[in-house]
């Protein structure tokens with residue numbers, strides 16, 4: 156009897172220990188804040204359930220004109236790591252980080268080391284280079300490598316898991332890349348104009364030609380003169396497609412479409428901006444399919 160008691164006591168104690176350890180691990184999950192929803196998606200794909208991640212933007216806001224909420228400051232205060240694009244894209248993020256005054260916070264700039272489109276092709280006047288680097292799957296892989304490194308540094312025990320998750324995710328990205336190329340292959344007229352200059356990396360990778368941008372400065376309305384110039388260009392160069400975005404005012408694309416007969420195709424550079432674009436990969440494939448349908 157005595158033995159049985161002792162045996163049960165030991166079993167019970169070790170059981171309690173397991174429960175406590177599991178709870179402790181759950182509590183110790185690394186908290187990551189991503190500025191934008193595709194970065195959240197990258198972190199989920201690499202970190203799996205070892206990581207708790209939250210994006211500040213939902214995909215419905217413009218990344219240029221966002222104003223952080225009190226809950227964003229609270230999230231950054233709690234976080235171990237914040238993941239951003241950089242290159243001045245999130246103009247609001249430095250003051251957010253400062254206001255959160257979290258001295259444990261590791262800031263990860265995922266655009267580091269990425270070759271940039273600059274100058275006339277860029278459209279973002281006064282920037283270091285066009286910041287919408289994630290819209291090229293090969294550049295996105297560089298961003299993902301930064302995330303894998305940052306998670307491994309924060310959680311060295313998870314390193315091999317993060318690396319194998321990265322390998323799996325890269326395979327999915329390669330398949331997406333190939334599918335978009337196949338979808339766009341039959342298109343002969345590859346000229347587009349875009350509303351905000353978010354698409355130079357996508358265009359470069361998939362061999363589309365951006366003839367002009369409606370917005371010269373992100374977040375600002377174009378002048379009447381610029382609109383007239385664009386109407387002339389669209390007609391002269393036989394541009395048949397105008398790319399707009401749900402985050403932007405549809406008025407100007409409509410004026411140009413009405414004057415020229417060009418089609419408007421609504422695309423989102425942020426996952427979640429439109430139905431069927433919930434993940435980064437879905438958003439990229441949606442972009443390829445919509446462009447192919449409009450340019451056909």
Ligand SMILES: [Zn+2]
Pocket residue numbers: 219287351352353373
């Ligand atoms: Zn932009």
